[in-house]
Amino acid sequence: MYDPDQQKAFFERSKALLNGQDILTDEDERAAELRQLLKFHEHRYYVMNEPLLGDTEYDQLFKQLERLEEQSPELITPDSPTQRVGSDLDGDFVSVPHLVPMLSLGNSYNAEDLIEFDKSVKRMLNIDEDQPLAYAVEPKYDGGSIALVYEDDLLVRAATRGNGTLGEEITANARVIRSVPLVADFSRFGFRKVELRGEVIIRKDKFAAMNAARAKQGLSLFANPRNTATGGLRMKSPAEVATRELEAFIYSLGIATDENGKDALIDFGTHTAALDALTALGFKVPKANIERKHCNDINEAAAFCRQWEDQREKYHYEIDGMVVKVDSLALQERAGYTSHHPRWAIAYKFAAKQATTTLLDVEYQVGKIGTITPVAKTEPVNLAGVSISSISLHNEDFIREKDLRFGDKILIERAGDVIPYVVKALDDLRDGSEVPIEYPKACPFCDTALVRAEGEAAVRCPNYECPQQVLQRIIFHVSKAAMDIDGMGKRYVEQFFEYGWLNSIVDVYRLPYAEIEQLEGFGTKSVEKLRASIDTALENPLWRLLHGLSIHHLGKKASQLLAANVQHALDLENWTEEDFLHIKDIGPTVAKNVAEWFANPGNVRMLREMEFLGVNLTPTDADKPKAAVTEGPFVGKSILFTGSLQQMSRKEAQEKAAAAGARNVSAVSGKLNILVVGEKPGSKLKKAEALGTVEVMTEAEFLERVSG
Ligand code: IVH
16 A cells, blocks of 8 residues: 555654654645654554554654644644544444444553643642542553443443444354353343443463464464454454454443433442442453552552553553543543543553664674674664663574664564564665675674684674773673672773773772872762772672683572682682582583683683782682571471561561571472461462462461561
8 A cells, every 4th residue: 555665754754753853834734744644654553563653653643733733723634533533444344323432542651641631630620739539540451442232131232443433233243252241230220221341352371372273273373462352353253253262351331321211320429339330240340459449649540550560561461551530420421522532531551662763783792701792773762761772683693584784674672571672674664775784704893703603693702802801801890790899880990991901800909099080070089989899899708709700601609609619719720620510500511611711821810919919719708608497497398478468578578487497489389388378368378278288377377486
């Protein structure tokens, strides 16, 4: 529908407008352009399922048009994207009018936006700004909307959202969704006809299992849970719908009339009470106080939104935000609607996880053991609330597999963990000007030919004296993980390295303080502080020094094992690989690398110099292995804490348990001996009870046992 040149042009115009650049002065032309761009992005999103903009970016563009139309309503055209809610009508199903239009929601992105929303609602309702207003907050499920009509307690009709006014009649499909009751006792409340609104979704794990099964059968894979759910709702055969394991979460009781056709909904008082009633009638509703919450004011609502933003990845379902609704049904009615959304509700959108940007350059970093890491330099783009312009490309294979080229538009993502990741190049936006990335053959810092060990993805600079490697080793040496020299961060190391004061890690212990004091930004005080930190580090446990030598494969744990098994660091000079292997948990790789390191006379000389400068090379108390607790009430027992503890933190409890001889574990299994339950214990207690072999005790009982 759109050719590549056009797509590229639309993409670039959108980015420019989002950055506030090149905005057309003629309002007519501006509105026309925004309409065109929004339609293009809607096509990419809804039809092709390959958005080119993050959700937030799309929303911002949409808002630009909305604002323009608000200022000059004569610019509104019937086909403006602001004049409709997204449509899924395509003629295959019978269209039915909704009892009330299914609207969209306004958006907010942070606590400040919510506070603004709270103020505007109160203004509208003539409520004093200082008066608390109660809200109901629940997840914004990311699936397909559904409207269910019940008459005389029977499900008579189900429809998709369609264009908001007309929906597609999909009753037969809805009937196979197990969580949609075919009969519900609405008469109990005197309701003859009701319309419920909800979202049809698929659990993430079911989605993954379904795709795994499809892969096995050689079928094409579903793109994401959302499309699988919306597509599932609109399949021709209900039997096939049943195989998709759809679920319907009901999030509102929209309309309820009594036998005289009179509105009877408002009697419930609050949205919370209405959802409680639906739960009692057997509907799948977000769980009270866990998935949804009645909040006394907007601050409580904002805190609940934040809590869910933090835990969204752990949730079984895809959610793209939370919905904050005025809880009082009477106030909802008073607040009313715009043509686009209710005035009494707002979506709190989580930071977008995907965005697109342009790959400008690739820089190569050299690590402390010479590993080369390619890093993409991109046009700055906002992703999940942070501006990103640098993204690791991991290694050469990653670049090859994704066929990344300079100038490519790339899709980036921040999912689960916080590190951004390049998902793919948007190759249909290429115009031929993109240039393949030539991976370097020589180290960009010392020009030594790079090597790639067989079977490894990493390419390394083999020059131990490579200035970048030396610098990275010093940075690591002073870091928290190693010598933990407070106040001597990466920036200072880089600066001192540049001045030639740091040529190896031993130089850390003979810094020219008098000269440093003359540097801009330094004074007597800061230099004294630095010197004091370095003096403190002289007394560090031996394992920190060993770890801080950056010996390949020698991690924290192995450093601790070595420190506990020598009288002096230089003992290791005489150890054979064989000797290392006598230590339990030291393997051949560590043995080989440490032995090689000590076989280098330069390294040994460096340690001697360090000792001369005052660095501790002998094991301290902290290097001695902790003796296992052999006495105590819980010796030989495994223990687990669940629920919220009232008298101590989880960490304190675990320390007390360990001191009493217990081994802390993280899950209920056949091997668990003791489960200590705090308030609101969850599934762990049920599981432990089901096993029947676990001793369950309260927090008070636990404390009594450890102190007794
Ligand atoms: S309330 C009058 N609550 O989000 C409109 N909507 O932009 C009130 N959605 O497609 C909508 N979870 O289907 C509401 N807990 C929730 C929701 C929710 C998902 C969907 C809804 C619609 C879109 C609104």
